[in-house]
């Protein structure tokens with residue numbers, strides 16, 4: 457069966473994807489900051505391996521690749537942070553530490569993961585990298601301003617994803633840059649319109665269909681192409 461590595465697997469979208477891929481019979485390498493405290497993740501059955509991974513640590517991606525040590529069909533960089541509460545995302549309120557940490561977790565870590573895992577992905581059957589972005593990272597779609605911590609980190613991730621799709625094409629690796637929708641998680645809040653189940657269904661359908669021909673696009677989980 458195929459093998460997936462997913463970060464931020466202890467709650468929210470990462471946990472829901474892990475659950476669904478296990479139900480589908482995949483081997484899942486689930487990465488999270490605190491495996492001992494990840495009760496919901498530890499309770500899942502199936503071909504599951506749980507790894508310690510902190511996206512703020514630049515050494516963590518290479519350590520994770522060493523620990524996984526087998527061909528990886530799908531590398532899913534899902535872990536992410538808002539980076540600051542709403543008030544501290546506003547003009548005039550931004551903390552440099554918040555800003556740098558968001559960039560480190562949301563953009564640098566996925567790039568370092570891609571670099572660390574490219575060989576293992578290239579050795580697999582499916583050869584896919586998925587980046588969990590956000591339409592908040594779209595410059596063309598920004599009609600409400602603010603978000604000075606979160607927006608640039610996801611815009612940087614989008615730029616990275618586009619370059620990865622070009623640079624890894626010769627190795628047969630396709631790259632999806634994705635917006636999961638507005639989803640009921642700790643980050644999305646309870647008034648979000650989508651359940652994690654609905655978002656996971658849409659995203660996994662797109663991941664299944666991802667090919668070199670569609671690589672490097674920015675997708676809403678609904679299948680709509682989003683503007684940069």
Ligand SMILES: NC(=O)c1ccc[n+]([C@@H]2O[C@H](COP(=O)([O-])OP(=O)(O)OC[C@H]3O[C@@H](n4cnc5c(N)ncnc54)[C@H](OP(=O)(O)O)[C@@H]3O)[C@@H](O)[C@H]2O)c1
Pocket residue numbers: 463464465466467468469470488489490509510511512534535536537538561588589590591635636637638639640641642643644645648
């Ligand atoms: N929910 C939405 O509406 C929405 C919309 C657009 C994009 N997204 C994106 O979807 C992804 C998942 O978000 P979510 O909604 O599932 O949010 P969530 O429930 O807040 O989960 C975030 C996940 O990221 C992990 N994480 C945060 N910082 C980390 C770090 N330094 N190292 C390792 N893991 C870390 C968290 O682990 P801990 O438990 O250790 O903190 C948690 O597993 C994010 O990239 C987010 O930007 C979500």
